[in-house]
Amino acid sequence: MGSSSPDLSRRSFMKTSATTMASLAAITAGLPSRGYAGGTDKIRVGLIGCGNRGGGAAANCLEADDGVEIVAIADAYARGERFERGMRHIRDWCAKNEQPFNERVKVTSDTTFLGFNGYKDLLAMKDVDLVLIATPVCFHPVHLEAAIQAGKHVFMEKAAGVDPPGMRQVIEAGELAKQKGLAIVAGTQRRHQAKYRQNAHALAQGAIGRITGGRVWWCGGGSSTPPRRQPGQDDAEYLVRNWYRFSMMSGDHIVEQHCHNLDVANWFIGRPPVQALGFGGRARRQGGNQYDFFSVDLDYGDDVIVHSMCRQVKGCFTRVSEQFIGTEGSVWGGGKLAGKKVTVPNFEEKGGPYVQEHRDLIRSIRAGEPLNEARNVAESTLVAIMGRISAYTGQIVRWSDLTTNINSPWYTLTLRPTARDFENGAVVAPPENSIPLPGKA
Numbered sequence: 072m073g074s075s076s077p078d079l080s081r082r083s084f085m086k087t088s089a090t091t092m093a094s095l096a097a098i099t100a101g102l103p104s105r106g107y108a109g110g111t112d113k114i115r116v117g118l119i120g121c122g123n124r125g126g127g128a129a130a131n132c133l134e135a136d137d138g139v140e141i142v143a144i145a146d147a148y149a150r151g152e153r154f155e156r157g158m159r160h161i162r163d164w165c166a167k168n169e170q171p172f173n174e175r176v177k178v179t180s181d182t183t184f185l186g187f188n189g190y191k192d193l194l195a196m197k198d199v200d201l202v203l204i205a206t207p208v209c210f211h212p213v214h215l216e217a218a219i220q221a222g223k224h225v226f227m228e229k230a231a232g233v234d235p236p237g238m239r240q241v242i243e244a245g246e247l248a249k250q251k252g253l254a255i256v257a258g259t260q261r262r263h264q265a266k267y268r269q270n271a272h273a274l275a276q277g278a279i280g281r282i283t284g285g286r287v288w289w290c291g292g293g294s295s296t297p298p299r300r301q302p303g304q305d306d307a308e309y310l311v312r313n314w315y316r317f318s319m320m321s322g323d324h325i326v327e328q329h330c331h332n333l334d335v336a337n338w339f340i341g342r343p344p345v346q347a348l349g350f351g352g353r354a355r356r357q358g359g360n361q362y363d364f365f366s367v368d369l370d371y372g373d374d375v376i377v378h379s380m381c382r383q384v385k386g387c388f389t390r391v392s393e394q395f396i397g398t399e400g401s402v403w404g405g406g407k408l409a410g411k412k413v414t415v416p417n418f419e420e421k422g423g424p425y426v427q428e429h430r431d432l433i434r435s436i437r438a439g440e441p442l443n444e445a446r447n448v449a450e451s452t453l454v455a456i457m458g459r460i461s462a463y464t465g466q467i468v469r470w471s472d473l474t475t476n477i478n479s480p481w482y483t484l485t486l487r488p489t490a491r492d493f494e495n496g497a498v499v500a501p502p503e504n505s506i507p508l509p510g511k512a
């Protein structure tokens with residue numbers, strides 16, 4: 072539901088593709104094609120969600136390994152500006168890197184799947200080895216679980232989802248992937264960035280002693296453009312086209328963006344926090360139903376406190392970073408470390424962290440030693456969800472409320488419409504500008 076007629080939309084995709092391929096043929100004519108270092112060992116990739124990051128992830132994956140071919144795409148709407156941008160990323164990468172588009176991208180009308188159930192057809196394809204999931208955040212748990220059940224390796228963009236049941240679903244999918252020998256790498260790319268890995272390694276050697284606290288920030292510019300409903304859009308399309316503005320779609324920006332910095336905190340400290348107390352609010356934003364800012368104290372136990380801060384307001388100070396203080400020094404996430412000298416290996420980072428994460432993923436698949444980052448990304452996302460619930464309600468929220476305490480009202484907290492509502496055509500957009508009031512929510 073909410074999708075256009077498959078036949079019509081497939082035709083329009085073919086038109087898009089034909090244009091794309093014609094322009095690429097023109098661009099790449101006469102350029103030498105490069106042999107595949109991986110021999111005939113192809114990794115056939117299906118992309119679910121060909122928007123801005125989906126196209127970027129597909130290009131990163133093509134760059135990571137010469138044996139990668141994109142063979143299928145599933146998108147709720149294979150038309151419009153987002154889809155065009157996704158395709159442009161892939162096309163531009165091929166042109167810039169002298170790669171013949173038709174040899175690296177073998178998507179046809181038969182392997183283009185539309186609508187909110189289209190991903191199921193893509194996953195049913197036997198000759199898809201690896202799936203890239205780059206849909207809005209609320210769809211990730213359902214898409215990941217289905218991909219693992221279908222026997223596919225997965226790259227899944229962060230954040231892992233929007234609510235506690237979704238995070239437990241991601242952790243379970245991760246366990247199933249282990250049993251099936253499947254890889255899951257998440258789009259928390261700092262874990263594949265050399266400077267971060269070097270610092271993590273140094274911390275594990277005791278370079279700054281025991282971590283006693285820290286600060287993590289995603290204070291970015293404004294996201295104050297209100298959502299826009301175009302003529303003819305139903306609620307499902309309106310929410311998907313404006314998913315960055317609605318908390319049930321994105322988890323709010325504390326989840327969607329700040330999960331990157333919270334992931335570093337969990338990684339460097341070595342565990343998730345035991346409780347969160349925070350606040351937030353809305354000052355400038357119009358439309359949608361997200362907050363403008365959050366400020367959350369995260370208690371990691373043993374007197375370790377991390378302060379988390381995130382904001383989307385134009386004209387304010389911006390910082391996206393992490394800092395941790397230890398008993399014998401301090402460290403900035405992927406930056407300066409002041410402490411004891413320890414030996415740290417050179418970690419690989421070729422093409423930047425967005426490419427390196429795909430290199431690590433594919434190498435692990437080829438080596439039969441699949442990486443599995445499901446728990447990491449689920450836990451980082453859950454820290455963000457814990458902070459959001461505390462800010463929305465004004466209450467202290469314990470990790471156990473979201474993971475083990477089935478009597479907690481937050482254990483089963485499910486944001487609606489859910490991914491399944493989109494599949495079943497049961498989407499009703501929430502009231503605009505209606506936000507949770509602490510003390511009353």
Ligand SMILES: NC(=O)c1ccc[n+]([C@@H]2O[C@H](COP(=O)([O-])OP(=O)(O)OC[C@H]3O[C@@H](n4cnc5c(N)ncnc54)[C@H](O)[C@@H]3O)[C@@H](O)[C@H]2O)c1
Binds near residue numbers: 146154157228
């Ligand atoms: N790692 C990073 O640094 C980073 C950066 C940007 C975005 N992201 C993440 O990437 C994901 C996608 O973000 P984006 O900016 O590309 O969004 P986008 O809106 O540009 O693209 C999303 C695409 O998914 C499609 N889609 C929506 N629901 C779908 C469904 N149920 N099934 C199939 N297709 C569906 C849309 O039509 C669209 O083409 C998000 O999770 C976001 O948080 C990560």
